[in-house]
Amino acid sequence: MNRRVVIGVGNPLRGDDGAGRRAAALLRAASPPDVEIIGRDGEATALLEAMDGAELAIFIDACASGAAPGAVRRFDVARAPLPQNEFGASSHGLGLATAIELARALGGLPRVCVVYAIEGESFTQGAPLSRAAEAGAIEAARLALAELRAS
Amino acid sequence: MGNRTIKVGALARVEGEGGLEIVVRDGEVKSAALNIFEPPRFFEALLRGRGFAEAPDITARICGICPVAYQMSAVHAMEAALGVEVTGPLADLRRLLYCGEWIESHMLHVHMLHAPDFLGYAGGVEMARDHGDIVRRGLAIKKLGNAIMTLIGGREIHPINVRVGGFYRTPRKRELATLVDGLERARDAAREVVRFVGGLDFPDCERDYIFVSLRHPGEYPFTRGRIVSSRGLDIDASQFQAHFEEFHVQRSTALHARMRHEGAPYLVGPLARYALNFESLSPLAREAAREAGLGPVCANPYKSIIVRSVETLYALDEALRLIARYEEPEHCAVAIEPRAGEGAAATEAPRGMLHHRYRLDADGSIAEAVITPPTSQNQGMIEDDLKSLVGRFLDLPEEELRHRCEQTVRNYDPCISCSTHFLRLDLDRG
Numbered sequence: 001m002n003r004r005v006v007i008g009v010g011n012p013l014r015g016d017d018g019a020g021r022r023a024a025a026l027l028r029a030a031s032p033p034d035v036e037i038i039g040r041d042g043e044a045t046a047l048l049e050a051m052d053g054a055e056l057a058i059f060i061d062a063c064a065s066g067a068a069p070g071a072v073r074r075f076d077v078a079r080a081p082l083p084q085n086e087f088g089a090s091s092h093g094l095g096l097a098t099a100i101e102l103a104r105a106l107g108g109l110p111r112v113c114v115v116y117a118i119e120g121e122s123f124t125q126g127a128p129l130s131r132a133a134e135a136g137a138i139e140a141a142r143l144a145l146a147e148l149r150a151s
Numbered sequence: 152m153g154n155r156t157i158k159v160g161a162l163a164r165v166e167g168e169g170g171l172e173i174v175v176r177d178g179e180v181k182s183a184a185l186n187i188f189e190p191p192r193f194f195e196a197l198l199r200g201r202g203f204a205e206a207p208d209i210t211a212r213i214c215g216i217c218p219v220a221y222q223m224s225a226v227h228a229m230e231a232a233l234g235v236e237v238t239g240p241l242a243d244l245r246r247l248l249y250c251g252e253w254i255e256s257h258m259l260h261v262h263m264l265h266a267p268d269f270l271g272y273a274g275g276v277e278m279a280r281d282h283g284d285i286v287r288r289g290l291a292i293k294k295l296g297n298a299i300m301t302l303i304g305g306r307e308i309h310p311i312n313v314r315v316g317g318f319y320r321t322p323r324k325r326e327l328a329t330l331v332d333g334l335e336r337a338r339d340a341a342r343e344v345v346r347f348v349g350g351l352d353f354p355d356c357e358r359d360y361i362f363v364s365l366r367h368p369g370e371y372p373f374t375r376g377r378i379v380s381s382r383g384l385d386i387d388a389s390q391f392q393a394h395f396e397e398f399h400v401q402r403s404t405a406l407h408a409r410m411r412h413e414g415a416p417y418l419v420g421p422l423a424r425y426a427l428n429f430e431s432l433s434p435l436a437r438e439a440a441r442e443a444g445l446g447p448v449c450a451n452p453y454k455s456i457i458v459r460s461v462e463t464l465y466a467l468d469e470a471l472r473l474i475a476r477y478e479e480p481e482h483c484a485v486a487i488e489p490r491a492g493e494g495a496a497a498t499e500a501p502r503g504m505l506h507h508r509y510r511l512d513a514d515g516s517i518a519e520a521v522i523t524p525p526t527s528q529n530q531g532m533i534e535d536d537l538k539s540l541v542g543r544f545l546d547l548p549e550e551e552l553r554h555r556c557e558q559t560v561r562n563y564d565p566c567i568s569c570s571t572h573f574l575r576l577d578l579d580r581g
Contacts, residue, residue, distance in 0.1 A: 048290065
């Protein structure tokens, strides 16, 4: 059976960095039963393992691109790499963009591989999600769910 | 060519934020400065007033790559302060957990951060496009480290199962047995990794280091032992501050360290452990080292990639030995009564010796905490390496020279975030 996985990426203890994890949690209740919903903190090799053997992988992550807080953007990473400077926020410099390119280099990128990016407002330690990021998480979950149902 | 400044604004493929500035005058390296601008994190102040039992979980947060090292130094220092000793299967489980961290950390550094330097790639992803099998093999070995961490630590990063006195839960024998097949395959693969890195091209340079590491009879050091040096030092961890001093330099938010009596920097990490403990490696690891061209001492910092690979092979071998002899303990932790006291301990993080010292009040709350991470201890030696080694590369084109400087820093697998308590390269040729 084809493996389908949604991976929420981020650190919920760093304010809006947890927006992707929040969206994944929202999907847990609503998504088709065959879809695995998992959370990861963003370390590249853990993300590589998370998409291992999947036919479809949807990553939901927070980003800081300068767009309006809460804005959700969709990247078809099976077609083109992520913009590295917006997704490189890992202390080893090995984050989601690296994981996707490593999977591509090793021939393990899922046939369908999508990233939903939720624009964060504040990444303060210990802070809750901002209202904008919460709204962004709900929107990203809605878009991901529609994509899962259509695929 | 005679005068110039080499600058690396922000070092790539190191953990945390730092830069480098090298000044060349009349064709000679005059100074090499490692600038660590990662903001200080104040963990020692954060620990004050917290209960002794909170230290392993708080200090684990210092590092996402080597949380076990922080936990292990913390629990051993607390146990020294509280007059408790953890032995038998509980001590073995701690050693096994440490094997997991070395496997994870070393394989990540060897394959994603360091090997690209030797093969001429900008990074691990670029290397993976041409050497997919090598990267796949490295990541498959790393996975076993993760599996050990998850089983014993409760999760892959920032383990939650370590406590002062032991663990919150100890694994069943049958749970550990599930790791054996994977570990045996990873051990065979690690032997291949040692052969691969042994065949890389290395600059020909030997340095006269003062090596410092732990040493304990009959075991390659992870969690215990006396602090020894290649110059004859042999002390208990409680004597660390009497023989080593930390001091501030303006260019770094991480304290530098030197040996008090020699007034000189020293080296901690794989090269030091290997030189001071070669005989304690397993026969398999010693044989693989010899086959890769290493003697019992390796003083070429670029060959640290071989030593890390040998240490990974050892950690896999040791993990299998520990699992084979494991007997489920009756209790998962030793009972502890809080009391006033002072305790110190050092353990061997993947990148070098990590020392903790705590002073506790009568209710077991932390009155004082002093943490001396490996990368902060190595800063002086990194700068010395740059001063003595970069001179021979000055004829290289600017880009290659800058790369060689960064590689010289990456020899140390520096963990800058941990050390702040660190890279840009600025080379000034006048």
